[in-house]
Structure formats: structure tokens, C-alpha cells
Amino acid sequence: MELDFGPDVRDFRDEVRDWLADHLVGEFAEHRGVGGPTDGAAWEVRLAWDRELSAGGWLGVGWPREYGGRGLGLLEEIVFEYEYARVNAPYRATVNALDLLGPMLLRMGSEAQKKRFLPPILAVEELWGQGFSEPGAGSDLASVRTRAELDDGGTSRSSGAESGGEWVVNGQKVWTSFGVHADWLYVLTRTDPRSARHKGLSLLLVPTDQPGVEIRPIRNLAGQDEFAEVFLSDARTGADMVVGEVGQGWRTAMATLGIERGTTLLPQQLTFEREAEALIDLARERGALDDPMLRRRIVDAWISVRIMRTTNLRTIAELTAGRTPGAQATTAKLYASTRHQQLGRLATELAGPAGQIVGEGYALDRRQRSFLLSLAETIYGGSSEIQRNIIGEQVLGLPKEPRP
Amino acid sequence: MDLTFSEEQDELRKVVRSFLARHSDEANVRRLAADLQGHDPVVWRRMAGELGLQGLAVPEEYGGSGFGYVDLGIVFEEAGRALLGGPYFATVALAAEALLRCADEQARHDFLPGIASGGTVATLALTEEGGRWDEQGIGLTAAYDETGGWRLNGVKTYVPDGHLADLLLVAARTPSGTSLLAVETADAPGLARTPLPTLDQTRKQARVEFTDTPARLLGPEGTAWPALERTLATAAVLLAAEQVGGAAAALDAAVEYAKIREQYGRPIGSFQGIKHKCADMLMEIESARSAAYGGLWALDAGGDTEIAIAAALAQAFCSEAFTKVAADNIQVHGGIGFTWEHPAHLYFKRAKSSEVLLGTPSYHRELLATRLGI
Ligand SMILES: Cc1cc2nc3c(=O)[nH]c(=O)nc-3n(C[C@H](O)[C@H](O)[C@H](O)COP(=O)(O)OP(=O)(O)OC[C@H]3O[C@@H](n4cnc5c(N)ncnc54)[C@H](O)[C@@H]3O)c2cc1C
Numbered sequence: 001m002e003l004d005f006g007p008d009v010r011d012f013r014d015e016v017r018d019w020l021a022d023h024l025v026g027e028f029a030e031h032r033g034v035g036g037p038t039d040g041a042a043w044e045v046r047l048a049w050d051r052e053l054s055a056g057g058w059l060g061v062g063w064p065r066e067y068g069g070r071g072l073g074l075l076e077e078i079v080f081e082y083e084y085a086r087v088n089a090p091y092r093a094t095v096n097a098l099d100l101l102g103p104m105l106l107r108m109g110s111e112a113q114k115k116r117f118l119p120p121i122l123a124v125e126e127l128w129g130q131g132f133s134e135p136g137a138g139s140d141l142a143s144v145r146t147r148a149e150l151d152d153g154g155t156s157r158s159s160g161a162e163s164g165g166e167w168v169v170n171g172q173k174v175w176t177s178f179g180v181h182a183d184w185l186y187v188l189t190r191t192d193p194r195s196a197r198h199k200g201l202s203l204l205l206v207p208t209d210q211p212g213v214e215i216r217p218i219r220n221l222a223g224q225d226e227f228a229e230v231f232l233s234d235a236r237t238g239a240d241m242v243v244g245e246v247g248q249g250w251r252t253a254m255a256t257l258g259i260e261r262g263t264t265l266l267p268q269q270l271t272f273e274r275e276a277e278a279l280i281d282l283a284r285e286r287g288a289l290d291d292p293m294l295r296r297r298i299v300d301a302w303i304s305v306r307i308m309r310t311t312n313l314r315t316i317a318e319l320t321a322g323r324t325p326g327a328q329a330t331t332a333k334l335y336a337s338t339r340h341q342q343l344g345r346l347a348t349e350l351a352g353p354a355g356q357i358v359g360e361g362y363a364l365d366r367r368q369r370s371f372l373l374s375l376a377e378t379i380y381g382g383s384s385e386i387q388r389n390i391i392g393e394q395v396l397g398l399p400k401e402p403r404p
Numbered sequence: 405m406d407l408t409f410s411e412e413q414d415e416l417r418k419v420v421r422s423f424l425a426r427h428s429d430e431a432n433v434r435r436l437a438a439d440l441q442g443h444d445p446v447v448w449r450r451m452a453g454e455l456g457l458q459g460l461a462v463p464e465e466y467g468g469s470g471f472g473y474v475d476l477g478i479v480f481e482e483a484g485r486a487l488l489g490g491p492y493f494a495t496v497a498l499a500a501e502a503l504l505r506c507a508d509e510q511a512r513h514d515f516l517p518g519i520a521s522g523g524t525v526a527t528l529a530l531t532e533e534g535g536r537w538d539e540q541g542i543g544l545t546a547a548y549d550e551t552g553g554w555r556l557n558g559v560k561t562y563v564p565d566g567h568l569a570d571l572l573l574v575a576a577r578t579p580s581g582t583s584l585l586a587v588e589t590a591d592a593p594g595l596a597r598t599p600l601p602t603l604d605q606t607r608k609q610a611r612v613e614f615t616d617t618p619a620r621l622l623g624p625e626g627t628a629w630p631a632l633e634r635t636l637a638t639a640a641v642l643l644a645a646e647q648v649g650g651a652a653a654a655l656d657a658a659v660e661y662a663k664i665r666e667q668y669g670r671p672i673g674s675f676q677g678i679k680h681k682c683a684d685m686l687m688e689i690e691s692a693r694s695a696a697y698g699g700l701w702a703l704d705a706g707g708d709t710e711i712a713i714a715a716a717l718a719q720a721f722c723s724e725a726f727t728k729v730a731a732d733n734i735q736v737h738g739g740i741g742f743t744w745e746h747p748a749h750l751y752f753k754r755a756k757s758s759e760v761l762l763g764t765p766s767y768h769r770e771l772l773a774t775r776l777g778i
Contacts, residue, residue, distance in 0.1 A: 283778075284778075289778060295773065295778070296769060298773075299720070299769045299772055299773050299776075299778065302772075302776065302778070303720060303721055306695075306698070307691045307694045307695055307717075308694075310407075310694035310697065311690065311694040313407045314407055314408065314693075314694060316407075317408040318408045321408050323408060326690075327686060328690040328693065328694065331686055331687040331690045331691070334683070335687050335691055387683070388676070388680040388684065389676070389679065389680075389683075391683035391686055391687070392679035392680065392682055392683045393679070395686060396655075396659045396682055396683070397659070397663070398659060398662055398663060398671075398673035398674065398678075398679050398682060399663060399670070399674040400674065401674055401676065402670070
């Protein structure tokens, strides 16, 4: 099914196609499909690719022009993402800032924050990490303990802040994706020490280039160290580095987590489709198609990716028609993450004993890496159990779990 | 892109839902289920007269209103939700579609207006004792003799609403291949029809015996299979939409009960064992929606291959989704869900019968694999 978004965007689509054909060459072309939401492979090449995209004006297609964006609509963003995924371009290294922080600032940031932070994101000059999770606050994010106090005696060190003192931040964050590369973190902190749960939290923008911030890589089960733990010891940031209002950090954080992912669903989907096709090829090579049990699982894998695609298209169609996305937008993550793991399990099984051999220094091939990293998909961004709670309570309206 | 519904389509859904809430409520569903005929001619006429549901997707030149399959899918989804009894699926999804696909313009003019007006109940008689939906399953023969025209000999069974159809479209073997023939049942000689007692009492089936029964050949002899295959693909998608509706109703019932039934001093829906089950049911239904809607969009806008693929996918997935959700609904209800008085079993049985109505999920997986070249 080739997508056609209508005559209005056909010129735009051709422009994207032409540009990608001209620029996705050489080293970039060799890194087709490399990387993922938690896969930091070939980081330097991907950063260079992001800069190439930036120079071509392809980062922030939907962001306002005044902050360095293209000022186009959601449809163009989707078309861009679709064409991007179609040619299997490298996974963008700066995706965290582009998909999460940027849209959040656009929605809730102050004018000064937008002016200060958005252009360097699009220019790939500053990289960002998300500092929400803590050792004691994962699924239960409302129990964050990292504290921030306003020290109004000092003068601001962080860029752009003129007066009003500084926040002093103490605590520990963990599982920060690409944290080792981050120049800045957006951090959920408790600014009212007497508060409990959702109340009294604030979202702060904290520079990492200071003595109060220590970032230690954590090795994941695939042998990569792309996520990190972050120690904040009297780390400082300007008083004006609160996004939204002081004490309203929960709302800001939830907005970030809930930011419409219509543009990112489709590319992920096309990656899964590619994996499913590779799986079918592999099965054919290995003569597995004659085994009725395997055959059934292979067809089911194909069905899953096709359903994910249609589900995403439904959501995109609703968004572009100005409708509120239906329940499928909430169930999609649960479905995709569990089905992607099944796909990975099947692919590894089909690859047989040879598929179990890794390279020197635990170097994994693409299939092995995708399979292992898929285990995180049912954990990050809200675990499957938490997704089921959300679906049960917020979509179906079932009574809440008793909470303390 | 029109992968979402328009306001008019939302309105259609609302109108159909409220009509069915009145005419296919639990009492009526049970009344028709208990009756071997299972047909309410008054409701049938109102469906045609007030809402134009039988002719919704029939082109205007044949007396219909010329809407698309997405619109028709909405009606089937609502029909599934309400467990609508009677010959709607047989008439609209099977017979009208077979007429539209067969190469016989005259037959369309002769039969479709009657279907659209609600005057004709029709069905497709394809399956035989083997219960197969493929071409090889067709054993009944039609023969031509100069004096009497075409005559049918043999047995069709598991024919949806075959006992009450005014018009039977019969797939038969002729010397040059698979052909489609029409039998108008009123006073047809050599025709014996027996309603079959069914596990799912909300959808009736019949056994139909032909002994030298005169029939009218539709289109050129021996060329009917591609048209029938397409008919089955369309029916598969519409059945999938119906299954989605049934599953959604089962989930609604489960959720409603989970909110009010208390154990251990709190509603059972606050326990994750039940809450997560309901969330999984919704995920299953939304995925099934994608499968069914993908099929409807393909029917409206896709080519033959795409339709064939989308249809097989829709049946393979939606059949199992409905059965799973309907069974989970019984589980959420506990003991009460296991009683004859509670409607949960009606959905479960409808799910099971729908699962085999047009071929099992395994059969559709195999169709899909073949069509994908796997
Ligand atoms: C690869 C990866 C990248 C990540 N990147 C980031 C990042 O960039 N920034 C960031 O802030 N965080 C990040 N995270 C953290 C992620 O958001 C958390 O891991 C996740 O929210 C789960 O929290 P936890 O690890 O503390 O597990 P826990 O919350 O301790 O959960 C452990 C288990 O208990 C279950 N559980 C917990 N609560 C409930 C409940 N109420 N009901 C039922 N079951 C429950 C969970 O589902 C899980 O199975 C990342 C995680 C991973 C794996």
C-alpha cells in the first residue's frame, strides 16, 4: 500500500524524495536503518547525518520559522517522516530533543526559552537527555525525590538567565537514554520539599557541563552503554529554567509523555515491516516455510506489522482531519511492543545456531541487536503493565487501583 | 487520505445503532434465536424502507443508494454489536455482492432492486458437506438440456438463511467449470429446504437439496469462480466488521460489570487481574478494527490483490479476536456469565459460528500466505 497524501503535498513529497536521493549517499547510505530509540550505534555518523539534515532544512519541518523550523503542517511532517523511513535513513541521534523536548517547549515553554533552546536543537548544536526516572521512581514517577531549591542570593550562570537567582538541584536520575551525550537535561524535580506525589514538582532545564552533574554510563544487556545514571550534587541552573510554572511540573511532564507521536509511529512501523520481510526471506532460505507451525507464526508476524501500520494510519488520518484520536492511539504502544518482541523471537529462532554467534567484543548484528533491544520496548515510556492500567482507567473508565 | 470516518459516517452509525437498539434488543434477539426461522419481516422491511440498509452499497442504477464499503462496514459493525438476527449478512454481504460481481447485467437489473427494496431475501449457496469455501469444494452439478434449460442436482448445506431465501444463488459445476445459477425458490420444483439447528441460534443455516431443479445461468458458463472469490473476499471483510462490533459489545458488557460488581470490598475492575484483561480486550478490538477497516478501505480503493490480502488478513485476525474477547467477557462475569439467562453466551456462540462461517482462521492464514507468496 503506497501512501498518497493528495495533490497538495505531492510537490513537497517530491522535494523530500529528491533531497534524500541526493544526500543519503556514501557513509550515510552505509548506515541505513542504523540506530533506534534506545540504540546508540554509529553515534558520530548519525550526528553528522543529523547536521546534513539540518543544513537541508529538514529538522523541525513543523516548527515555526522564527525558531529555525519550516513552519509547515502536520501533514508535511508525516510525509517527511514517511519518505525518510521509506529510504531507511539512519535513526536520528537528536530524536529526543526533536520529538519530546522541542514540542514540549513549543507548547509550554516561555518565549525566552523557545528562542534560547529551539534553534540550537535544530542546528544540532545541543543534545538533550530526559531526566525523569530515578532509582526509586520509575513507573511511580510521582514519587521523584530529586530536590531543587531556589537560591536567590546568587547570580545566574546558565546562559540567558539574567537575575532571579538559581536553582540548586540534588538527587539521582537513572536510565537516561543517550545521557552520556547530553549537553542539557530536562529534569523532573521536587521544588516544594513538603509536598507529596504529583504536587510540588517542577520541570527544570539543567546544563550538564558543570561540576554538580556527573553522568555515568550504564551498560545495557546488548553490551552498549547508551543509557546512563546521573548524579546531581548542588547542580545549578537559572531561576528562569523552569518549564511551565513552578509546582506544575507533573503537568508538564505528562504533556511530554503524552505528546502526540503521530509522526514517529510510522517510521518505527516501517522498520518493523522491514524486519518482517527479512524474516520471511530468512524462512524461505532455511526452508522453514514447509513447517506448518513456523509458517503460521510467520504469517502472524506479517499480520501484526500490517495491523500496526493500519492502526498508525488511522491515528494519523484522525490527527490530520482535526479529530481526537480514538482508543487505538492508546492501545497501539502495547500492541506494537509485544508483537515486535514476538517478531524478534521468531527471527532469532529461524536464524538457528549460526544466529547465536556474535562478533568480537560482543558485536551484535542487526537482527540480534533489534531482538535484544526490543525487550526494552515493554518497559520504557511506561511499561506494559502501566499501559494496561492507563487503558483500563483512562479509556475504559474502570475504577482506579487503590493508591496510598 | 480517508482512513478516518466523515461526519456523515458518524451520523450513519448513530442512526443504525439507535434503530438496532430498538429492534434488535436482547428480547428480540432471544425471540428470533428461539424460532427456527429467525426472521422478522416487519423489521426487515423497516431496515429497507426507513434506512435503506439492504441497498446501501447497491449502485443507484439497480435501485440502491450507491454508498461505499466503508459505509456498509459501519452497518455490519453495528449489526454485530446488536447481534442482529435474520438474513442481512446472507442477502447483502453474499447475494448482492455475488450479483454485482458476476458478469450478468440483466441479472443485476432483475434481482438487485428487489434486494434493495427489502422485497427479496437472498443468499449464496456455496458450501457442501465438506464445509469448504474453495472452488474444489463445489460438487453440485448443473446440466443443460435443450428442452428444459439448466437443471441442478445435488446438495448444498450450511447455507446462511437458505431456508427462507426467496433467491438462491448457487455455485455449481458445469462441463466447462464453475458456474453461478439463480433459483427463485417460490414454487421451484425439486427443491427441499431444511433449517439446521445451530449452536449459535442467532444465525440460521439450512440444508438445500436440488432434484432436477430448474435454474437460470448467470453470466457465461464456467467463468464464475473469480467473481465468487471476490464475493467471498468482500463478505470476509464485512463479517470482520461484524465481528468487531460483537467484540466491542462484549467488552462494553465486561467493563460495565467490572465497575459495579464488588468483591473484597471493592469493584472487581480495580483489580489488575480484571483491569488488565479488559485492557487487553480493548487492544485486541482496536487491532481487529484496523484489520477490518483496512479491508473496507481496500474494497473501496484497492486493486484485486490488495483486496484479497486485506480480506484474508481480516478474517484470520478478527475471528480469533472476537472469540477471545467473547470468552473473556464470560470470565469477567464469573458464574452469572455462565448462565443461559445472561447474554454473554450469545456473543460467544456468535463468535464461534462466525469463526467458521467463511472458513476457519487457519484457512484464511493459508490464503494469505499463498497470496503473499510465502
Ligand atoms: C532502554 C531504556 C531507556 C530509558 N530511557 C529513559 C530516559 O531517557 N529518561 C527517563 O527518565 N527514563 C528512561 N527510562 C526509564 C523508564 O521510563 C522506566 O524504566 C520505566 O518507567 C519503568 O520503571 P522502573 O524501571 O523503575 O521499573 P519499576 O517501576 O520498578 O517496575 C518494575 C516492574 O513492576 C511493574 N509495575 C510497576 N508498577 C506497577 C503497577 N502499579 N502495577 C503493575 N505493575 C507495576 C512494571 O511494569 C515492571 O514490570 C528508560 C528505560 C529503558 C529500559
